[in-house]
């Protein structure tokens with residue numbers, strides 16, 4: 103079948119503002135949107151620019167706004183978008199500066215990530231073997247460990263769009279992963295950070311993040327759990 | 338041109354690079370920086386699923402000697418036994434260390450790290466499969482990558498992300514730094530260093546069907562080879578038996594470790610015929626050849642009879658969804674097949690390079706069978722220690738990254754601590770700038786993507802699971818033609834910012850050169866061993882071929898490859914026929 107791939111393009115060295123271009127592409131229903139982008143880049147319009155690496159939804163490179171929703175181009179198939187041809191729109195994720203075509207500046211995103219102390223903290227002397235952890239304690243923070251830092255959640259959040267200082271859902275998911283790890287000792291520090299005006303209280307539970315997450319992490323729920331942990335700590 | 342100076346530079350930010358940087362930086366006398374063409378967490382270590390093998394003995398009795406034996410036998414006795422011994426011993430503490438860094442391993446009811454079975458890992462020197470793979474659900478590599486990156490953030494490591502290395506500066510046998518292209522600006526930077534650690538991963542993208550990321554194009558292997566330095570054992574390339582049909586996306590061997598069974602068109606468990614004792618959990622080279630034979634003899638499934646089936650349907654839903662959630666998701670997403678209720682179509686997929694840049698057990702790069710390139714180190718898939726010999730066992734690569742990444746980092750820092758910065762040549766970035774200029778000048782008429790596609794298809798046809806003199810000789814000629822056409826490639830994107838077309842064209846040049854060394858090495862080895870299976874020489878020949886290949890580009894005769902050899906380090910385990 104054929105689809106029209108309508109892409110919002112922008113080359114800072116030439117264009118004053120972004121503009122749409124449409125490419126008619128032959129494809130199979132089982133093709134990934136990334137396959138179509140690659141086809142255009144390799145055989146039609148080599149200047150088309152985007153990030154990609156793993157091509158199967160594990161590296162987090164290619165979050166884009168596809169038919170109006172944040173998705174990974176490598177994890178959404180044509181048959182999930184259209185049965186009988188038609189148009190598929192592709193735009194860069196929102197809220198981060200567009201550098202070129204579908205590629206955005208990820209620095210602010212990773213700054214927020216680094217701000218929540220995204221690493222294991224426990225200065226106790228280590229045992230000779232492993233620290234023990236029960237199956238239940240391990241399960242408690244499993245969801246957050248799946249995160250691939252793709253930014254689909256943060257860049258679907260209306261609060262983040264208007265206030266880039268909000269740390270955003272992805273950073274909170276990372277913090278949650280450590281806050282609820284029974285082995286970690288940095289909880290109060292992280293909760294204090296997230297209690298500030300760039301932290302969890304900005305969240306208005308719009309649920310956009312949960313819908314956007316390609317790893318099916320219940321992002322909003324994790325944010326709520328962090329809010330509750332802050333309240334318990336203060337009580 | 339921008340100029341930087343660090344005592345130690347690490348190229349690559351996957352598991353091996355992040356381990357090297359972490360340990361180099363523990364030496365407080367040296368400055369360390371990491372250069373990576375991908376943002377670190379995008380590295381392909383994150384795609385590893387099944388586990389990291391270590392004889393912890395958490396589920397049943399296990400010993401490092403058994404692990405060492407399995408590694409050597411799995412490698413068809415081409416593994417260097419000094420490396421295998423260090424590895425099997427050190428990986429035990431290394432796994433505990435990862436746990437201490439916070440890595441969220443899955444747990445047993447007694448709170449210890451969970452372990453499961455994996456191909457080729459046995460107890461009592463081959464008696465029965467043993468639970469040795471330490472795992473974090475089915476995203477062990479993801480958790481290793483995340484944990485090591487987190488630890489580097491904690492340690493304040495300096496990163497140059499989305500910088501693509503285009504050259505190594507080596508003069509008079511001493512490495513003096515690297516040249517890198519800043520993708521966001523198009524600027525070329527020179528990084529002067531006392532020591533450099535190469536940790537740039539594999540090159541699976543030379544094949545059409547692969548589990549490897551689009552970014553795995555053999556850049557640093559090729560840059561090394563272009564200087565007339567050797568690549569070791571490139572003929573040994575592993576095809577993993579279970580890639581998702583047509584796409585090559587991996588389904589971990591852990592699926593068979595949990596009880597999954599391979600079946601042909603008639604539902605037969607065909608591995609019983611090929612490896613009667615460990616069946617579906619035989620090493621990968623054996624299972625991939627069995628699949629190839631089943632397909633060739635017309636027992637494939639589907640209307641074109643071009644794939645086989647991985648059957649998990651007899652396993653409880655909570656085992657499949659609970660222990661293999663990611664691969665369940667891949668199967669549902671990409672095939673529309675639910676592994677809980679239907680078998681998954683699979684075919685072998687190009688997966689792992691046993692060969693690479695030859696190194697000592699401390700990661701020092703070798704310029705020939707005995708001398709090192711001073712100040713240059715390598716670890717991970719880009720390197721060949723040789724731990725894996727002719728065939729790598731599942732879970733031994735993640736272990737390789739951790740054990741030898743750390744050793745290379747420590748050794749590079751120790752060297753840098755006592756060394757001086759060496760002078761740089763006049764135009765250190767000259768070769769890189771010339772190549773960029775050539776590709777951007779717009780005179781060529783060839784399209785890089787077309788050449789790449791032909792490369793991938795022909796390598797798949799001619800140098801994959803089974804090889805013959807005829808197919809490989811044909812490929813040698815094809816590669817010469819593709820290389821000639823490559824010299825006539827130009828890019829249409831002339832911009833400076835994020836010129837990914839230019840970088841992809843560079844990568845094609847690397848892929849072609851690695852394919853050249855690989856094909857020449859495979860054509861030269863007239864025996865079958867591990868992953869190198871020749872139909873015209875079906876047997877292993879220890880008398881003539883128990884030795885490592887060292888492939889050198891002939892710098893005076895383009896397209897010609899000179900082959901040398903290096904001794905295998907033997908030891909505890911005498912070469913024996915390899916039966917399972």
Ligand SMILES: Cc1cc2nc3c(=O)[nH]c(=O)nc-3n(C[C@H](O)[C@H](O)[C@H](O)COP(=O)(O)OP(=O)(O)OC[C@H]3O[C@@H](n4cnc5c(N)ncnc54)[C@H](O)[C@@H]3O)c2cc1C
Nearest residue numbers: 349350351353374375382387502537538717718732734735
């Ligand atoms: C799907 C899959 C599943 C696997 N599962 C397992 C498993 O369960 N157990 C196991 O033991 N092994 C497994 N393996 C193998 C193992 O994961 C890899 O061999 C290993 O992760 C490679 O790590 P690395 O550090 O060498 O390279 P990578 O993680 O690939 O990292 C390469 C790095 O080099 C950088 N780089 C490359 N070229 C350049 C350049 N020109 N300039 C600058 N930077 C550059 C990249 O940006 C990247 O950071 C699996 C492999 C795959 C593909």
Ligand code: SF4
Nearest residue numbers: 249250252253255315
């Ligand atoms: S929580 Fe989900 S959407 Fe957000 S960065 Fe992580 S993986 Fe991406």
Ligand code: FES
Nearest residue numbers: 155157161162176
């Ligand atoms: S390319 Fe890796 S997530 Fe899509």
